[in-house]
Structures are given as C-alpha cells and as structure tokens.
Amino acid sequence: MKKIAVFGKPGSGKSTLSRDLASATGIQLHQLDSILYKKNGEQIDRKAFVEAHENILSSARWIIDGLGPMALFNKRLEAADTLIYIDLPYVTSYWFVTKRLLKGLVEKPEGWPDGSSIVKGTLQSYQTLRRCPEFWNKNFMQKLNNVSLHKSVYIIQTTSELNGFVHAHI
Template sequence: MKKVAVFGNAGGGKSTLSQKLSQITGLQLHVLDKIKYQAGGAEVPSEDYKRIHQEILSTERWIIDGFGCMETLWSRLEQADTLVYIDLPLYVHFWWVTKRFITGYFHPPQGWPQNSPILKSSLNSYRALWLCHRYLTPKYREYIQQAQSHKNVYHIRSIEEISQFFELIRNQINSQNC
C-alpha cells in the first residue's frame, strides 16, 4: 500500500477515514478539496489544481482523498495501487451531509478549506449526492470490479465495514512488521 485513492459520494466519511488511514500507515494525506478550493471557498484556477494533482501523483507514496474533477479522477484511480471506495446507502450519505451542515457552524468540517461557506458548500453536497449516485456510482462500482484483479480494493458498503477496514489495515501492517 503506497498509493491510495479514497473516493465515493459526498458525506461518506472520506476525510475522516483518510485522516485515520494516514495516521495508521504513515502515508502523506492530500485532501483534494483543500487543493481545489482556497480558504473561504473560492476555487483555484483549473490549471493550478491539475498541476498540483499531477505533482502528487508523481510522488512515491500518497493517500488522496476526494473527487477533484472528472479530468483527474480516472488517472488518479489508475495510478493508485489501493482503492478505498466508500459506497454507503444513500440515506447515510444524506444524513452525514446534514450532520456536517449542522455541526459545521461550531466545528469546521474535516477536509474542508479554512473558512469554507458552510451553507453554500452543504447545498453543493446535497446536489452532488443524487448526481453522484445516479451517474458516478455505477461507474465506480464497475471500475472497482475490474480493478480487483490487479489492485487492492476495499469496497466499504456499511458503517460497520469502516471499523472492520481499520482493523484489517492494522493487522496487515502488524504482520509486515513481524
């Protein structure tokens, strides 16, 4: 596990999972929302984002959390040796976007740029939920099905599987250290 792509629909806990995975593995975490958006929520120029994304891909070890844009998504998934696809039921994603919206006024959401506009960003997340579920989720599922033959693939489909994923990773690391 050297190059890890964590992806899935909005509100699925990608940032929290990625942060914990980075702590467990020691891999450097790159949060795409913090690369694609400046403090305050303004989007960086597309060429700047793509350049930084490519620089990250060219390094030896990384965890990349998030979507970014369609232009960079599939190349990132191709270059990753490990895919972590968070594919929870849609109602869980919806609830977690709502929870993040409510708590975001008291504690900035993990993985978001500093001073992100909570209302605007949350509304964008709600819009993305259905669009991703309808258009990207089938493509993600097909991609990971094919990728299983040559990559480490973790398809997380429930909240319980998130805890099981961390236990599995800890066990793998411990067995490598023996």
C-alpha cells in the same frame, strides 16, 4: 498500500477514513477539497489544480481523498495501488452531510477548506447526492473492476465496515 485513492459520495466518511489511514500508516494525506479551494473559499484555477495533482501522483506514497475532475480521477485510479470506494446507502450519506452541517455551525469540520461556507458546501453536497446515481452505478462498478486487476480494492458498504476498516487492514 503506498498509493491510496479514497472516493465515494459526499458524506460517505472519506475524510474521516483518510485521516485515520494517514495516522495509522504515516502516509501523507491530500484532501482534494483543500487543494481545490483557496483560503477565501474560491476555487483555484484548473491548471494549478492539475499541476498539484500531478505532483502528488508522482510522489512515492500518498493518500488522496475525494473525486475532483473526471480526467484526474481516472488518472488517480490508474496510479493508485489501493482503491477504497465508500458506497454507503444514500440515507446514510444524507445523514452524514446533515450531521457535518450541524457540527460545522459550531466549528469548522476537519478537512473542510478554509474560508468555504459550510452552508453552501452542504447545499452543493445535497445537489451532488441527488445526481450520484448517474455516476456511482453498474457502469462505474464495471470500470472499477476493469482497472482493479493488479490493485487492492475495498468496497465499504456499511458504517461498521467503515469504522473498522483501519483496524482490520492496517
């Protein structure tokens, strides 16, 4: 495990797992949302994001948490030696997004981009969750199988698997 891509639906626990992996392995964590957004919550321009992403991929060790633009996601899948797909039930993801909102009203969630509205981000997460079946489906699983021939692939489907992943695999 040197180049780790962590991905899944909004509210699936990607940031928490990625943070725990980084702590356990000493590998630098790159949360895409923190790279994609400026301090005031606005998105950086696409060219700057692509450049930052390429710089991360060219380094020897990394953990990248998130999805981002599809072309870059596909490059990340190819470059990673370890793929971690968090595929929790939708009801769990909706609950985690709601829980993040409630906690975020008191303090900024860890890994949340500085200056970004927790309410706006939550609404975007709900909208994305509604559209997720268009992407996270059998075709995606086939693509994941095709790209995973020489990689370690983990598919996490329960909160107990999620909570015990670092202990079980590091």
